[in-house]
Amino acid sequence: MRTPLRPLARILQARQEGLNPDSIERENLKLRHEAAREKARGRAQLRLMFLCLSFVAAFVSIGARMGLMAATDPVEPRSSAPGAEIIAQRADITDRNGRVLATNMTTHALYAHPKVMVDPKGTAVKLAEIFPELDPKALERRFTDGRSFVWIRKVLSPEQMQRVHEIGDPGLLFGPREMRLYPNGTLAAHVLGGTSFGAEGVHSAEVIGVAGIEKAMDARLRDPAQGGEPLTLSIDLTLQSTIEEVLAAGMGMLNAKGAAAILMDARTGEILALASLPTFDPNDRPNPLVDKNAEPGDSPLFNRAVQGVYELGSTFKIFAVAQAMELGLVNPQTLVDANAPMIWGKHRIKEFEGHNYGPLLAVTDVIAKSSNVGTAHIALMIGPLRQQQFLKSLGFFEPTPVELVEAPGAKPLIPKKWPEIVTITTSYGHGMSASPMHLAAAYAAIANGGVMIKPTLLKREGPTTGVRVMSEKTAEESVKMLRRVVLEGTATLGDVPGYEVAGKTGTADKPKKSGGYYKDKVVNTFASMFPASNPQYVLIVTLDEPQDDTLSQTRRTAGWTAVPVAAEIIRRVAPLMGLRPKLEPVATDAVTAASN
Amino acid sequence: MRPVLYVLSFLALIALGFWAYRENYATQAALKEVERLQRQISGLREALTVQRAEWAYLNRPDRLRQLATANFDRLGLMPMEPSQFGTAAQVAYPAAKLPEISFTTDIQGTIGSGAEGL
Numbered sequence: 001m002r003t004p005l006r007p008l009a010r011i012l013q014a015r016q017e018g019l020n021p022d023s024i025e026r027e028n029l030k031l032r033h034e035a036a037r038e039k040a041r042g043r044a045q046l047r048l049m050f051l052c053l054s055f056v057a058a059f060v061s062i063g064a065r066m067g068l069m070a071a072t073d074p075v076e077p078r079s080s081a082p083g084a085e086i087i088a089q090r091a092d093i094t095d096r097n098g099r100v101l102a103t104n105m106t107t108h109a110l111y112a113h114p115k116v117m118v119d120p121k122g123t124a125v126k127l128a129e130i131f132p133e134l135d136p137k138a139l140e141r142r143f144t145d146g147r148s149f150v151w152i153r154k155v156l157s158p159e160q161m162q163r164v165h166e167i168g169d170p171g172l173l174f175g176p177r178e179m180r181l182y183p184n185g186t187l188a189a190h191v192l193g194g195t196s197f198g199a200e201g202v203h204s205a206e207v208i209g210v211a212g213i214e215k216a217m218d219a220r221l222r223d224p225a226q227g228g229e230p231l232t233l234s235i236d237l238t239l240q241s242t243i244e245e246v247l248a249a250g251m252g253m254l255n256a257k258g259a260a261a262i263l264m265d266a267r268t269g270e271i272l273a274l275a276s277l278p279t280f281d282p283n284d285r286p287n288p289l290v291d292k293n294a295e296p297g298d299s300p301l302f303n304r305a306v307q308g309v310y311e312l313g314s315t316f317k318i319f320a321v322a323q324a325m326e327l328g329l330v331n332p333q334t335l336v337d338a339n340a341p342m343i344w345g346k347h348r349i350k351e352f353e354g355h356n357y358g359p360l361l362a363v364t365d366v367i368a369k370s371s372n373v374g375t376a377h378i379a380l381m382i383g384p385l386r387q388q389q390f391l392k393s394l395g396f397f398e399p400t401p402v403e404l405v406e407a408p409g410a411k412p413l414i415p416k417k418w419p420e421i422v423t424i425t426t427s428y429g430h431g432m433s434a435s436p437m438h439l440a441a442a443y444a445a446i447a448n449g450g451v452m453i454k455p456t457l458l459k460r461e462g463p464t465t466g467v468r469v470m471s472e473k474t475a476e477e478s479v480k481m482l483r484r485v486v487l488e489g490t491a492t493l494g495d496v497p498g499y500e501v502a503g504k505t506g507t508a509d510k511p512k513k514s515g516g517y518y519k520d521k522v523v524n525t526f527a528s529m530f531p532a533s534n535p536q537y538v539l540i541v542t543l544d545e546p547q548d549d550t551l552s553q554t555r556r557t558a559g560w561t562a563v564p565v566a567a568e569i570i571r572r573v574a575p576l577m578g579l580r581p582k583l584e585p586v587a588t589d590a591v592t593a594a595s596n
Numbered sequence: 597m598r599p600v601l602y603v604l605s606f607l608a609l610i611a612l613g614f615w616a617y618r619e620n621y622a623t624q625a626a627l628k629e630v631e632r633l634q635r636q637i638s639g640l641r642e643a644l645t646v647q648r649a650e651w652a653y654l655n656r657p658d659r660l661r662q663l664a665t666a667n668f669d670r671l672g673l674m675p676m677e678p679s680q681f682g683t684a685a686q687v688a689y690p691a692a693k694l695p696e697i698s699f700t701t702d703i704q705g706t707i708g709s710g711a712e713g714l
Binding site for chain 2: 099100103104105106181183184185187237238241242245496497498499571572574575576580581
């Protein structure tokens with residue numbers, strides 16, 4: 001109800017009393033203004049209050065959310081797309097065709113909480129029944145001496161796990177375990193090496209490589225960023241298996257202590273097969289030898305192909321000859337002095353079994369007949385300095401760069417000083433030691449036309465580049481000489497019809513620990529390549545202490561031991577690689593078939 | 597006019613509340629489903645690695661060699677040898693297809709009339 005500014009009754013009364021009626025109006029106006037101001041103030045207060053409350057609500061909700069986030073455990077976003085999660089397990093290893101060489105399996109580890117055990121004694125006895133290697137008394141002692149945690153076994157098979165379940169003691173607990181599995185057993189054991197557990201927890205354990213490529217490529221295999229992408233090796237499972245089979249048979253037949261073989265692609269440096277016997281099962285790696293007097297070669301863990309640093313004997317001769325041809329000092333038909341025995345200072349250089357191929361011998365026959373004296377004279381023409389440089393360029397002064405943890409440790413044994421007598425002995429492979437892997441890489445350089453490439457155990461994509469160490473012509477001439485060794489020289493047993501094997505034998509006496517050489521212990525090597533007209537593959541076969549007792553005579557030369565084994569390997573392996581045997585040109589029929 | 601607006605906005609509020617409630621539960625159900633599927637996927641992946649290991653174990657060269665030897669009389673498998681390579685010339689041409697006999701009465705036909713029957 002709006003009150004009028006000049007109410008008539010009061011105005012009339014004021015007029016009668018002689019007062020100014022305007023004062024009444026002013027008074028009323030003032031009252032009206034006051035009321036309006038009061039109303040505006042109230043509204044403004046309300047607005048301020050509302051704004052204040054809004055701010056409080058906003059800050060409280062933010063604060064509450066922050067508090068909640070700080071107080072709760074982190075959780076993975078639940079709606080992420082599958083495949084984006086990190087694959088924590090160790091990557092598989094496959095051969096070049098994708099066949100599995102090493103993979104993982106989930107098993108369980110067994111541990112115990114003795115404090116919650118119902119019947120420690122009975123449990124110990126029952127566990128010992130399942131696992132014969134456990135001692136029930138020792139186990140019972142560990143269960144009852146007050147500790148609250150006991151590891152019992154690192155890995156269980158599903159059957160064993162079921163039997164442990166059947167014991168039914170609440171104190172026995174299982175922890176998931178990732179286990180490395182090598183489904184092919186002993187195959188390529190020296191390449192793969194093996195694994196063991198690193199840091200162990202109840203919920204998981206770290207699998208770490210302990211030898212071979214598992215250790216050399218450990219970081220790559222464990223890298224979660226690789227997303228479990230398998231590591232593809234250059235090894236071919238079929239070839240590896242065939243070579244191991246033939247090599248084992250040959251080793252048994254020749255009573256050898258050990259054997260090694262390397263098959264390498266001469267162009268790319270990929271190692272297609274690498275075998276070392278005796279071998280072991282990487283699923284159950286034997287312990288290293290503890291006996292101080294034992295030679296490292298006595299352990300099956302010893303990789304003869306990479307770690308076996310031997311004097312490789314006459315297989316070295318081709319390097320001296322190739323270098324002399326490269327330098328233009330000789331050509332295959334040059335006659336060199338081969339009059340045995342050669343006297344150099346107080347040393348006498350003899351031929352095998354006291355032969356004398358002299359007085360003069362063509363260079364190509366020096367290789368075919370494996371003449372020490374002829375090679376020595378060629379080496380003297382080259383001189384120590386150039387000889388060292390050439391051998392260095394072929395990689396004989398450094399450990400091989402192959403991806404095995406054992407490789408960097410296998411340093412070739414190089415004479416400290418290099419007088420001329422060392423030049424002479426090195427030219428026919430004595431006084432200097434290297435591994436079969438070194439030899440394979442150097443022979444690959446001859447086979448592929450003179451380019452030194454890096455040997456590798458990983459599958460290579462695309463072309464390979466290397467350093468040229470000799471001209472293509474020299475390499476070609478060298479291969480021709482090596483072919484003659486097989487056709488009419490020391491390795492005639494190595495000829496495989498259709499595959500044109502070329503190679504060089506080497507027989508070296510084993511050095512005694514006390515100095516000097518054994519009379520009846522040798523290392524036989526056959527370094528070969530095939531097919532000679534276009535060499536694609538290099539095969540090195542080494543036998544440790546072989547002897548051939550057939551034909552009522554004991555023979556220890558490579559031509560009778562390593563060569564036939566290598567020939568059998570080539571005969572079996574070449575067809576598997578799709579290498580078509582080269583047929584001798586068939587004489588056209590004198591009479592042409594005709595029909596009337 | 598105003599009361600109608602109030603009623604409408606109140607109804608809209610109820611509708612939105614109902615929609616949000618439903619979406620919330622649908623999301624939770626979807627998340628549960630995703631979790632279940634992911635568990636299933638990881639389970640299947642694990643099974644797959646086991647199968648792959650089993651496959652590799654059953655196909656290990658040693659075992660295949662033994663099986664080939666044991667079943668030699670049935671399969672006659674031998675290691676591959678150089679002599680097993682042939683040349684294209686050794687492969688016989690496929691035998692020429694004989695024309696079908698469609699008209700039995702043509703048996704007595706004259707030379708040259710057979711082609712019309714085909």
